Amino acid sequence: MLGRILVVDDNTMVRESYTELLRHRGYDVLQAGDGEQALDAVRTNAIDLAIIDVMMPTMGGLEFRQRLQDEAPQVKTILVTGQPDRVEGLVEDDPDFQTGRVSILYKPVHPVMLLAEIDKRLAARAQASCLN
Numbered sequence: 001m002l003g004r005i006l007v008v009d010d011n012t013m014v015r016e017s018y019t020e021l022l023r024h025r026g027y028d029v030l031q032a033g034d035g036e037q038a039l040d041a042v043r044t045n046a047i048d049l050a051i052i053d054v055m056m057p058t059m060g061g062l063e064f065r066q067r068l069q070d071e072a073p074q075v076k077t078i079l080v081t082g083q084p085d086r087v088e089g090l091v092e093d094d095p096d097f098q099t100g101r102v103s104i105l106y107k108p109v110h111p112v113m114l115l116a117e118i119d120k121r122l123a124a125r126a127q128a129s130c131l132n
Helices: 012-025 035-044 061-071 095-099 111-131
Strands: 004-008 028-032 049-053 076-081 102-106
Touching (some): 004 012, 004 035, 035 061, 049 061, 049 111, 061 076, 076 111, 095 102, 102 111
Parallel strands (some): 004 028, 049 076
16 A cells, blocks of 8 residues: 545545555555544554645635644645645645645646646655655
8 A cells, every 4th residue: 555545525526536546656645524533543543645626615624734744744735626725825825845744736636737747745645654
């Protein structure tokens, strides 16, 4: 297994397509339809990376990312949004973007771009664990 990824998106079709792509690539994948479900998954499973839709009901992606950072700071994060204006300023203001803990992709996300970003995030994690 290459790692465990949590896909958090309120759109079932998007969740399923990401899940199928990632499982085919060899990842163990968990799914959540909103931030509350995602927090439950994080509390009961070891997660290496979370792919988080920014716009979701109940608990949006930005709020979930903050809670994730508080509860599981080791988890790498990829934010996904179709509304770049909702995350304007985050990249410059949030140190997690500079350290590589968090990145952002804009919809529609091409599968090759998603896999490349995942590989980059998890490669950084693997290098860090080799140093410890």
